Structure formats: structure tokens, C-alpha cells
Amino acid sequence: MKDDSRKHPFRDSQQDVQAARHIPDTPQTRAPAYRLAFNDNDFMCREELRPVRLQLELLKPQLVMDERGIESTIVLFGGARIPDPAHKDKAGTKTLADLSKYYTEAQKFAYIMTERSMAAYGRENVIVTGGGPGVMEAGNRGADEAGGQSIGLNIVLPHEQAPNEYVTPDLSFNFHYFAIRKMHFLMRAAAICVFPGGFGTLDEMFETLTLIQTGRMKAVPFLLFGKEFWEKIINWEALADAGTISANDLKLFRFVETAEEAVAVIDGWPT
Structure with a gap:
């Protein structure tokens, strides 16, 4: 925390909090x-x-x-229920077990991007996740294994949710308001990576795409990991054919399968 004691002559509020304990x-x-x-x-x-x-x-x-000097982030959205491949035998469905490969890709991608971030003294391309399990854990884990920092933006939920053990402690935040949490996901975003997930992932993905589509947010590399998954649950072409989105809106994102492919797309993204 910054020392603001020299900026003004007034008594510090923290001193008053301490004094109030002795009245x-x-x-x-x-x-x-x-x-x-x-x-x-x-x-x-x-x-x-x-x-x-x-x-x-x-x-x-x-x-x-x-x-902390953080200037830009790489956002990872994805399902909390996608398991570490080492524990995929405990997945609730065969599909979740099969999707465990994206835990590995998220971990690997975060490792690569964090190595790059450390070359910029940890100020740029810092991994940020929702701070929970599944894909979020994989992202923070990859950053931690690379020796760098990563951010976790947790949210208070009716059921207990704690930060995963790989989030940098000084960058582990907790939110009450979903809207403010979403702002912090995107305020520094240099790229958005969306892995298979449920309602929360879909909400984050579509809201971000809407911000870019409407010009409320600048276009950044927007990657959907797992083409088969995304084309199975969303008929993108039908949206364009119906005229509810334009054909050009389909160019706002790219499908990728691996961490290496994602890095290559980011590097080649039009500026």
C-alpha cells in the first residue's frame, strides 16, 4: 500500500480506527x-x-x-467443472472427461504467455481468470509454473467458492457485483481466450463480443478453444443467415485447438 502520509497534514483515518478501540x-x-x-x-x-x-x-x-504496474492482461474464460486430466475419472460426464484436454491447453497457454510477460517485467500480458477451479485453475497454474504472477477475480456465490491455490495472493480479488468484475476482466485485456464452459462462460463470451461488435470496446484477439464444442452448442452461421448478426461479425473471433495455435493467432492478429 502506498504511504500517503506526506501528501496532506491531516490525521490519517487508520489512526482514528485504532484510537476508537481505546475509547x-x-x-x-x-x-x-x-x-x-x-x-x-x-x-x-x-x-x-x-x-x-x-x-x-x-x-x-x-x-x-x-x-503493481500491470498494463495489460490475457483473459481466460472457461468452465469451472472441466477437470484436470489427472482426475478426469471423477468427472460427472464423459463429455467433461473428454474436455479435460482443454485444462492442459489452458495451462500450457498460460505458461507460454507468462514467460512473455516476465520478459516485460510482469507488466504486460498478465494472465487473469475467474480465480476458481477448472479452466480458471489451469490458467493460474500455468502462470505459476512459469514463475510469474496471475490475477484471480473471484465472485461471492451462494455456494462456497474459494480462490484456487495458484492465484498470486496479492492479486486475488473478491467481488460482490458481477458487473464490476466483468469490467476488471476487460479494462486491460490484450486478448480474450474462451474455453468450453457453461452459463457463466457463455455470458462472459457474448457480453464481450457484444462490446466489440458495438464498438464499445476495441477489437482484440478473441479465441474460442474447441471448434467442435462451440459449433455444436451455437449455430453461428444461422445467426448470420437470419440477419440477426452480420457476416462480418463472424470474423470477430477465431477457433483454435492448442496453446501453440492460440499464440500464433495472437501474434498474427491484425492491429
């Missing part, structure tokens, strides 16, 4: 009204404070990544 115990000091507003969890979680919470959730990861 006399009286009915007045125990009352919720007496709590410092920014240190009052009940107050901060009020419905009326939602705009403030949205701002804070946007600002905290932004400041941390700025302080």
Missing part, C-alpha cells in the same frame, strides 16, 4: 451512531450505499493493479 465503554460509544461511517459495516451495507459500494469495488482492484 471508554459507555452507552454512547456502544451505539451504532457513534461508529466511524467508513468503519461501520451495517451502514456500508445499507441499500442507499450501493453506489458507494460499486465505486469501491471498481476502485480497489484498479489501485492494486496500478500499484
